Amino acid sequence: MRFTYNEILICFCAAASLGCFEWTFYSAYKQMLRRAEINPERKIWIRSILFRILIPFAQPFGALFGLHAEKLERREMETGQKAVFLSIRKKLRKALIAAGSPEGITPDEFFGILVVTTGLAAAAGAICCGLLSWRGYAAIGAAAWILLAMVGLFFPLLWLRDKLKARKLLITKALPYSLDLLTLSVESGMDFTAALARIIQKLGGQPLSFEFAELLRQIRMGRTRADALRDLADRVDVHELTSVVSSLIQADELGSSLGPVLRIQAEQLRVRRSQRAERLASVAPVKMLFPLVCFIFPTIFLMIGGTLFLRWWYKIQ
Numbered sequence: 001m002r003f004t005y006n007e008i009l010i011c012f013c014a015a016a017s018l019g020c021f022e023w024t025f026y027s028a029y030k031q032m033l034r035r036a037e038i039n040p041e042r043k044i045w046i047r048s049i050l051f052r053i054l055i056p057f058a059q060p061f062g063a064l065f066g067l068h069a070e071k072l073e074r075r076e077m078e079t080g081q082k083a084v085f086l087s088i089r090k091k092l093r094k095a096l097i098a099a100g101s102p103e104g105i106t107p108d109e110f111f112g113i114l115v116v117t118t119g120l121a122a123a124a125g126a127i128c129c130g131l132l133s134w135r136g137y138a139a140i141g142a143a144a145w146i147l148l149a150m151v152g153l154f155f156p157l158l159w160l161r162d163k164l165k166a167r168k169l170l171i172t173k174a175l176p177y178s179l180d181l182l183t184l185s186v187e188s189g190m191d192f193t194a195a196l197a198r199i200i201q202k203l204g205g206q207p208l209s210f211e212f213a214e215l216l217r218q219i220r221m222g223r224t225r226a227d228a229l230r231d232l233a234d235r236v237d238v239h240e241l242t243s244v245v246s247s248l249i250q251a252d253e254l255g256s257s258l259g260p261v262l263r264i265q266a267e268q269l270r271v272r273r274s275q276r277a278e279r280l281a282s283v284a285p286v287k288m289l290f291p292l293v294c295f296i297f298p299t300i301f302l303m304i305g306g307t308l309f310l311r312w313w314y315k316i317q
């Protein structure tokens with residue numbers, strides 16, 4: 001059987017195309033594995049057992065998202081068109097930094113965790129849907145499938161929101177005490193950096209202590225106080241701290257003393273904290289209404305009514 005020149009050329013081009021495809025896929029796979037390597041120190045640093053299980057599976061997807069982000073960044077630099085994925089990635093990075101970079105997760109890894117949790121929940125939903133459909137409840141199975149997939153998608157987002165809210169609350173609670181200490185230290189004649197170092201020692205392992213330590217590190221590295229304070233406000237993203245930073249930057253630009261400014265800000269923070277406590281106290285009865293009506297009152301009525309019914313029943317008998 002003889003082959004013509006065109007057939008040989010077609011076979012050669014097909015083999016070359018297949019080889020190029022395999023080489024591209026292998027190089028991309030090796031690059032993805034290289035990016036997906038987890039530092040052994042980070043494995044020890046990850047405290048959550050769930051994330052120790054999820055991150056190795058989410059790392060390859062995170063590497064793919066990272067490659068896609070690099071391509072979009074190059075395209076944005078060339079064409080000037082902003083990509084939606086890059087804006088979402090930027091907001092996610094800011095949220096992770098404000099949450100204290102929990103478990104050291106990067107935005108690309110978080111996208112990978114979203115893919116993994118959604119896939120696992122969708123697989124569990126598919127199993128439930130198959131079992132319910134086999135029993136004749138196809139509509140309920142489809143609803144369970146969709147519900148489990150939504151739970152898998154929103155579970156990491158809710159976890160990040162809770163981490164962010166908890167850290168901001170801790171910073172808000174520790175800020176008035178820190179400002180009082182800073183005011184006393186500055187008015188006693190200490191330098192701003194020395195006062196920050198003392199506050200870091202007093203706060204211990206609180207989130208505000210880590211943020212002040214980063215602020216002190218940037219100032220000692222030669223960054224101006226105003227730029228370091230602006231970076232602190234952008235990084236923490238707490239309204240009370242942003243107000244304090246704005247006052248400190250304004251006092252630094254005008255050349256006024258920091259002591260009176262810090263004292264005024266500390267008093268305002270204490271007033272805001274008392275107002276916040278009063279607001280939460282006024283909202284508490286409304287929040288307690290649902291569990292009272294749905295859980296506590298029926299139990300009380302059952303206990304009282306059940307006892308009266310049993311007495312009446314025994315009298316009849």
